[in-house]
Amino acid sequence: MMEFEITRTRPSLFGDIAHGLGFWTDRSAVHEAAAQGRAVQLQKLIENGASVNIVAVDSITPLHEACIQGQTQCEAVDAHNIDGSTLLCDACAAGSLECVKLLLEHGAMVNPPLFTFSPLHEACMGGNSKCVQLMIDEGAFMEAHDCHFGTPLHVACARQHLNCVKVLLNAGANVNAAKLHETALHHAAKVKHLELIELLVEFGGNVFARDNLGKKPFQYTRPGSTAALCLEFYECKLKCLEVNTVTNRAISILGSLCALGIIFFQIKPR
Template sequence: METRSRPSLFSDIAHGLGFWTDRSAVHEAAARGQVMQLQKLIHNGASVNIVAMDSITPLHEACIQGHSQCVRLLLDAGAHVDARNIDGSTPLCDACAAGSLECIKLLLEHGAMVNPPRFTFSPLHEACMGGHSECVQLMISEGASMEAHDGHYGTPLHVACARQHKDCARVLLNAGANVNAAKLHGTALHHAAKVENVQLIELLVEFGGNVLAKDSLGKKPVHYSTPGSSSALSLDFYESTPLSLQQLSRLALRVMLGRKALQVVAQLDLPNRIISYLCYTQQPTTDTCSR
C-alpha cells in the first residue's frame, strides 16, 4: 500500500481524500454521535472524506469521541481508514486514545494499519498514554510493535510508566516488551523514578529492569527520586541487593521464550504455584497465563 504524504495547505488532498473546509456538517454529526443525521448526509451524497483545515476527517472525529456506530457508517461509506491528520495520527490512534475497543475492532476489520509509517505516536503509544490496558492487549495481539519509539517518551512502556499506568506496563511486560529499552539511554525505570511510583519500580525490577542503567546525563534511576523517599529507598535496596537465583531463573526463562512466554508456560507440566510465579500473577490458577 502506498504511503500518503501529508497534504499541504494549498494542494488538493492526495488519493481522493476530499477537500479543505473549516468544519463540515459530516464532521459535526460524527463528532456528536448523531447517527441518523450522519446517515442522512451520506445518503444525500455528502463526502465522508472531506478534510478540515487540521487534516481531520469525519472518521477521526468519530473515533476521538468513541462513536462506534458513526465509525461503522463512515467506513461502510468508503471513509479512508488510514487517513492522517496534521499531526500524523490515524483514526486508529484516536480510537486507542479514546479507549474504544469497539471502534478499534471496526477499524482493524477494515484494514487499519496497526503499525503505521513512523510518526509521533503509534496507536499502541496512544493506548498507553490513556491507560487503556484492554486496548493495549488488543493492539499487541494484532501485532503492534512494542519497541516503536515516539519523538518524546520512547517506547510504549516508557509512556505507560511516565503516565503511571501500571496495568498497561504489566500487559506490555507480560507480552515481552524490552524492560530495558532506552531513549537517550533513559529506561522505563528512569520514568518510574521521576514520578516516584514505588509499585512501578517494583514491577519493572521484577521483570529485569536494570537499576544501575545510566541515561545520557549519566544518572541512574535513583538520582531522579527524592532522597529519603519510598522510591529512593526502594531503588537503593535493589542496587545493594543482588537478585535471587529464583528470580534470575525466571528472568532467563522469560527472555528465552520472548513474546510466547505466557502461552508456553501455561502448557508446562508444573505445579500451579510455579506457573503463577513464572507468569507474574498472584493467584495460582490453571488458566493464570491466559489472562
Template sequence: MEITRTRPSLLSNIAHGLGFWSERSAVHEAAAQGRAEELERLIENGATVNIVAVDSITPLHEACIQGQTQCARLLLQAGARVDARNIDGSTPLCDACAAGSLECVRLLLEYGATVNPPLFTFSPLHEACMGGNSECVRLMVAEGAFMEAHDCHFGTPLHVACARQHIDCVKVLLNAGANVNAAKLHETALHHAAKANSLELIELLVEFGGNVFARDNLGKKPSHYTSHGSSAALCLQLYESEPLSLQQLSRVALRNALGKRALEVVPHLGLPNRMVCYLTYMPAPTLGLLTC
C-alpha cells in the same frame, strides 16, 4: 511554503483528492456527536465523507475520538479512508485507542486499519498507553503491534505507560515480552518510574529485569531522580546494594531467552504448577487449570 487561508480548498483538493478543507463540516459535527441518522442522510445526499478540516481531521477521526462506533461504521461503509492522517500524523485507530473505545478499534481493524505506522511516529499502541487503556493495549499487542516502536519524542509504549503511571498497561506490555530496558536517549522506563516516585512501578520493572544501574544521557541512574528519603529512593538503594536472588535472576534469564513466546511456551515445559506461575508472573486464574 506556508498555505494561506484564502485558497485552502483548491490546494487540498488537488493535493489529496479528499474534498475541500473546512473549519468543521456538518459531517464532522454529526460524526462527533453520534447523530447517526443525520450522518446517514448527509451521506445519502452526497456529502463527502473524506472532507478534511484545516488540521486534516476527517469525520472518521471525529467519530473515533468520541467513540461513536455507529457513525464510524457508516463512514467506513461510505468509503472513508481508514488510515487517514491528521496534521499530527494520527490515524483514526490512534484516536480510538486514545479514547479507549474497543468497539471502534475492532471496527477499524475489520476495515484493515494499519496497526504499525512508519518508524519514529506515535503508534496506536502508544496512544492506548498514553490514555491508560489496558484493554486496547492488550488488543493492539494481540494484533501484532510493535512493542518496541520508537517515537522520537516519547520513546517506546513502555516509556509512555511508565511516564503516565498506567500500571495496568505496563503489566500488559511486560507480560507480553516488551523490552524492560529499552532506552530513549539512554533513559529507560525505570527512569520514568523513579521520576514519578512510584514504588509499585519500580518494583514491577525490577521484577521483569529492569536495570537499576542504567544511566541516561546525563549520566544519572534511576535513583538519582527519586525524592531523598522516599520509599522509592530507599527501594532503589536496596536494589543497588543487594544482588537479586538466584531464583529471580533465573526467571529473568528464561524470560529474556523466550521473549514474546514466554506466556505460550512456559506452561508446556512440564514444570510444576507453582514454578509455571512464578515464571509467567501470572496468578493461578490466568493459567486456567493450573493451581499455584
C-alpha cells in the same frame, strides 16, 4: 441536494490545548453528525452527496471526530490528520475499544508506516490497557520508538499507567529499552511510583543503568522517600549477590585446582 452548515466549534481532537490557545476551526454538518453519533442524520448527509472524507482546515475528517468521541457508526479508513495521527491512533487515545475493533475489522494498520507515534503509544498514553492488549494481540510493535517519548513502555511508565505496564511486560516488552540511555525505570523513579519500580525490577529492570546525564534511577528520587529506599535496597542486594557470586566462583576454581594438584604453594605464617 442538502446544503452543509458550517459551525464554529472547538476541534475535539486537540481538546483543552486548542481551547487554551484559542484555536477554532470550521466544521461541516458531517463533522458534527459523526462527532455526536447521529447516525440517521449522517446517513442522510451521505445519501445527499456528502463525503465522509471531507476535511477541515486542520485535516480532521468526520471519521476522526467519530473515533475520538467513541462513535462506531462510521466506516473505517486509514486517513491521518495534520499531525500524522491515524483513526486507529485516535480511537486508542480515547480508549474506545469498540471503535478500535471496528477499525481493525476494516483493515486499519496497527503499525502505520512513517509515523513513529503508533496506536500502541496512544493506548499507553491514555492508560487504556484493554486497547494495549488488543494492539499487541494484533501484532503491534512493542519496541516501536518515538523520538520524543521512546517506546510504549516508556510512555506507560511516564504516565504512571501500571496496568498498561503489566500488559506490556507480560507480553515480552524489553524492560531495559532506552531512549538517550533513559529506561522505563528512570521514568518510574522520576514519578516516584513504588509499584512501578518494583514491577520493573521484578522483570529485570537495571537499577544501575545511567541516562545521558550519567544518572541512575535512584538519583531521580527524593532522599529518604520510599522510592529512594526501594531502589537503594535493590542496588545493595544486587551488589551483595555479585560479590557472593564472585566469591563462590573463586572458591570453586580453587577447589578444582587443588583437586588437580596444581596448587603447590603454601601460605606461610608471619
